Amino acid sequence: MNNAHSVTLSNLLSPATINLDLKSADRESVLAELVNQLPQLADQPQSRQTLLRALHEREQLCSTGIGDGVALPHSRNALVGLVNQPVIVFGRHRQGIPFNCIDNAPARLFFLLVAPTVTQHLAVLARLSRLLRDPKLRHDLLAADKPEKVIGLIREEEGKL
Numbered sequence: 089m090n091n092a093h094s095v096t097l098s099n100l101l102s103p104a105t106i107n108l109d110l111k112s113a114d115r116e117s118v119l120a121e122l123v124n125q126l127p128q129l130a131d132q133p134q135s136r137q138t139l140l141r142a143l144h145e146r147e148q149l150c151s152t153g154i155g156d157g158v159a160l161p162h163s164r165n166a167l168v169g170l171v172n173q174p175v176i177v178f179g180r181h182r183q184g185i186p187f188n189c190i191d192n193a194p195a196r197l198f199f200l201l202v203a204p205t206v207t208q209h210l211a212v213l214a215r216l217s218r219l220l221r222d223p224k225l226r227h228d229l230l231a232a233d234k235p236e237k238v239i240g241l242i243r244e245e246e247g248k249l
Contacts, residue, residue, distance in 0.1 A: 094211070095174075095208075095211045095212050095215045096246060097176060097212065097215055097216060097219065097242050097246060098239050098240075098242045098243035098246060100173075100174050100175055100176045100212065101176050101178060101238065101239050101242065102127075102235075102239075103235035103236060103239075104125075104127045105125055105126065105127065105175060105176065105177045105178065106125075106177075106178045106179075106235035106238050106239075107121070107122075107125050107177070107178070107179045107180070108179075108180050108232065108233075108234070108235065108238070109180070109182070110122075110179045110180060110181040110198070112181070112185065113185060114185060114186070115147065115185065115186065115187050115188070116144070118179065118181065118185055118187075118198065119140060119143045119144065119147070119161055119200075120140060121179065122161060122177045122179050122198055122200040123136050123139050123140050123143070123177075123200070124136065125177045125179065125200075126139075126171075126175065126177055126200075126202065128170075128171050128172075128175060129170070129171075135170050138167070138170065139163070139167060139170060139202065142163035142164070142165075142167060143161050143162070143163060143200075145163070145164065146161070146162065146163050146164045147161070147188075149164065151187060151188035151189060151190070152187075153187040153188055153189030153190065153195050154189065154190065154217065154220070155189050155190045155191035155193065156191065156193070156220075156223070156226060157184060157189075157193055157194065157195055157196040157197055157226060157230075158189075158195060158196075158197045158198075158199070158220050158226065159187045159189065159195040159197070159198050159199075160198075160199050160201060160213065160216060160217070160220075161198060161199075161200045161201070162200070162201040162202070162209070162213060163202075165206060165209070166203050166204055166205050166206045166208065166209040167202060167203075167204070168204055168205070169204070170202060170204070171202050171203070171204055172204060173203075173204065173208075174201070174202065174203040174204070174208045174209070174212050175201075175202050175203075176199055176200065176201055176202075176212070176216070177198075177199070177200040177202075178197075178198065178199055178200075178229075178238055179197075179198040179200070180196060180197055180198070180229065180230065180232075181194075181195070181196050181198070182196070183196075184196040196230060197220075197226060197229055197230065199216055199220075201213060201216065215246075218249070219242065219245050219246065219249075222245060225241060225242075225245045228241050229241060
């Protein structure tokens with residue numbers, strides 16, 4: 089996984105890491121909701137807290153809300169020891185929540201990224217950013233009715249790269 093082309097985002101998602109109905113009403117709560125969606129940390133409350141703290145610190149530096157209704161919560165650096173391989177949690181909020189996005193629009197699509205190395209972290213972030221530039225993909229993700237559909241949409245879009 090040395091470059092963005094070797095990363096397959098659809099393989100980093102699973103139905104267990106997809107929440108199509110986030111309930112949170114603010115940025116801090118949605119971060120916690122996304123962290124709680126990580127099966128790898130389900131029985132590790134201290135690791136969840138470590139990740140949550142790193143996400144809050146990153147948001148204080150600069151929002152991970154990239155605009156167009158999308159936020160890419162991630163820590164400033166890779167979090168060695170939390171996960172063995174990169175993982176993405178996808179969450180969707182029907183109404184959207186204020187997330188200090190660069191365009192001031194509420195975020196509705198959330199991709200939480202956790203990776204064990206800096207190289208993987210940057211590769212996944214770059215590939216996600218590139219895919220999410222497509223307005224049709226963003227629209228289709230908002231309309232997806234089940235987790236498998238989300239994975240299929242990402243896989244399909246990756247096939248075009």
